[in-house]
Amino acid sequence: MPPNPQAHAAVGYFYVDGVFEAVPDDADYQGQLAMVPAGGHASSVADMARFMIAHLQDGRYSDASIGGIRILEEGTAPRMHSTLYAPNARLLGTTYGLFEFTDNGQRNARA
Numbered sequence: 001m002p003p004n005p006q007a008h009a010a011v012g013y014f015y016v017d018g019v020f021e022a023v024p025d026d027a028d029y030q031g032q033l034a035m036v037p038a039g040g041h042a043s044s045v046a047d048m049a050r051f052m053i054a055h056l057q058d059g060r061y062s063d064a065s066i067g068g069i070r071i072l073e074e075g076t077a078p079r080m081h082s083t084l085y086a087p088n089a090r091l092l093g094t095t096y097g098l099f100e101f102t103d104n105g106q107r108n109a110r111a
Helices: 045-056 076-080
Strands: 013-016 019-022 060-063 067-070 099-103 106-110
Touching: 045 060, 045 076
Parallel strands: none
Antiparallel strands: 013 019, 060 067, 099 106
């Protein structure tokens, strides 16, 4: 870890009255932080879509405007999708930043 990890953190923005405003470091997102395992994030829909596509492609993302990039080391995304904690082996749990759920009997993870 770098000495000051906060200096490397992404800045989220809210779009309010036609102006982008930085999300304060101590933002509570209307009481939602208590519901998630490790915090929260603020993102545009387009950036969240890119992030989720990168997850589905094991940490790689590409499109016509940026070419191809890797945002996660190879092997990190599969580890992030694996169960980190479940109160009981028969119950769904949490992954590294994602929640487990089932859809038609298939286990999935979601943000």
